[in-house]
Amino acid sequence: xxxxxxxxxxxxxxxxxxxxxxxxxxxxxxxxxxxxxxxxxxxxxxxxxxxxxxxxxxxxxxxxxxxxxxxxxxxxxxxxxxxxxxxxxxxxxxxxx
Numbered sequence: 329x330x331x332x333x334x335x336x337x338x339x340x341x342x343x344x345x346x347x348x349x350x351x352x353x354x355x356x357x358x359x360x361x362x363x364x365x366x367x368x369x370x371x372x373x374x375x376x377x378x379x380x381x382x383x384x385x386x387x388x389x390x391x392x393x394x395x396x397x398x399x400x401x402x403x404x405x406x407x408x409x410x411x412x413x414x415x416x417x418x419x420x421x422x423x424x425x
Contacts, residue, residue: 331357333421335414354408356422370415374406
C-alpha cells in the first residue's frame with residue numbers, strides 16, 4: 329500500500345469536551361487538488377465521486393402533511409483537511425524532483 333498517505337484527524341466527541349484522534353489514509357494517486365486554507369490547514373480534494381441515498385419525508389405542500397417518504401440521491405467527493413505537519417509531509421512526499 330505504497331500509494332496510501334496516513335494522517336491524523338481530530339474530532340470533538342458530540343456532547344463532550346473530549347477530542348479524539350483518528351488515524352486515516354487516502355490514495356495519493358486519487359488527489360485532484362490541494363488548497364491552502366487561511367487557518368493553516370490544507371484541503372485535499374480526492375477523485376472518489378460516490379453517491380449516497382437517503383430517505384426523506386415527502387410532504388404535501390397543500391396540506392403540510394407527510395404522505396410518505398422519497399429517496400434522494402446525492403453525489404459527494406471526499407474533502408480531507410490536513411493539519412500543518414501532515415500537509416508538509418504530504419507536499420514533501422508528492423513533490424516532483
